[in-house]
Amino acid sequence: MNPLARLGVSTVYEASGQDGLVDAALTRVVPGSRAAGPVRTVRCGQDDNFGVHLALDRIGPGEVLVVVMPRPAPVALVGGLLAAQAKARGAAALLVDAAVRDLDELVALGLPIWARWITSRGATKSGTAELDVPVEVGGVLIAPGDQVVLDGDGVVRVPAADLASTRSAATRRADKENELLPRLVAGEATLDLMGLRRANQPLDTTAEGPA
Template sequence: MSLSPDELRTLARLGVATVYEASGREGLVDLPLLQLVPGSRVAGPALTVLCAQNDNLMVHAAMAAVRPGEVLVFAMPEPAPVALVGELLATQAQAQGASGMLVDAAVRDAEELSQMGLPIWARYVRARGAERKSLGQIGAPLRVGGALIRTGDILVLDADGAVVVAQERAREVLEAAQARAQREEGLRGRFRAGELSIDLYGLRERVASALAREEA
C-alpha cells in the first residue's frame, strides 16, 4: 500500500529505530553504513538496482528509470570497496528527483557529496572506480545487510542506518510507529520527573533475583 508524501515524511521523522521496533524488529539493514550527509533522514519507495560485479553500467541506466521520491538502492553480487557512485551520478539522481541513495558498495567524491544535500548512505568510501561494461538488473529484489529489499518497499534511513518496510505493511507499520512514539513521549516525561525504567518496565524483581543468585 503506497503512502502519501506527508506519511513518508512522518516515517522519516520517526526514524529508523522507532520504525524497526514498530515493525516487530524486521527489515533492519544490518550494516555499518556511512551517512554522507550528516543529519539527513529520508523515507521513500525503493528502486533496486543490481550491478554486475565492480561495474556501474546499471547505475547510469537507473538515472533514466528513477522516479521522483524514490530511494535508489545499488548492490553487486558481492559487496566490494569499488565506487559505484560519485558526484556526477549523484547530480543526475538529484536532478531526476531521487530522495536518497543506499549503496552497498563504495562512493567517492565524498566531500562534494556531503555538500550536495542528496541523502546518501554507503558501505564504503573509496576512490577506486568501477567498470561500465556489464549488464545487471533494475527492479530485482536485493539482499542488503540481511534485509530483503524489493522495488516499492519503503526504506527509512537516518543516522542509525536503514530499515526496510514491505510495501504491503507500510500503513500498519506507520501507525504502530506513531503509537510507539506517543508512548515514548509519555515515558520521557516520567523519566524527566525522576521515575526509573527499572520500575516502569517491571525489571526490578528480575534484577533482584539475579543478584540473589549471584550472592548465593
C-alpha cells in the first residue's frame, strides 16, 4: 500500500498546511477502503464516458484515475465492466466526479472508488475526451504527477513538488499521535499532553463571586 494511504487523508491534509482538500460530497463505494497514488486524469465529454475507455488503456499499476466532465452531473461514467478492467490493470483507485453504477458489483469487486453520485443513468460514447490534463474536483486543481489520498474522510491532493516534504511531515505527525494514543487510553488528558491547559483555560462560570 502507498505510504500516504496508510497515513490517511486527515493527517496528510494537516501536514500539507491544510491545503488540497477536495470539497465535494463524495461517496466511498467500498466500505473501509483507502488508497493513494499518482494520478492519471481524463476530462470526458459532457455525459460521455468514451474517455474512461481511453484512459484505462493507458492506466499503470498504482495509479489513481481521476474522471471529470465539463459539468458534474448524475450520469454513470463507470460501471462494473470498466471497474473490473481498472482493477485488472493494477489501478489503485478511481475518483469519479460524476456517477457510477452497478453498486453491488463494485462493492464485490473491491477496487477503491469514490464518486459523487450512484445512478443507473447511462453515458454516451461520442469519442470526445482530453487525457492527462489538469482537472478540477471540488475546487481543487489536480494535475498529472500529483498524488491523491482517499479514505473515509474524503480526498486530498498532494502536488508533485510537495510530495517528499508532505510525506515527511505527515509521518512525523502520525508518529507523534501514535505516541500519545496509549497515554490517552491510560487516562491522561489532551489538555496536558498538548500543552493546552494554560493557553486556552476557560473561565469558570460556576465559581462564586467575591465574598
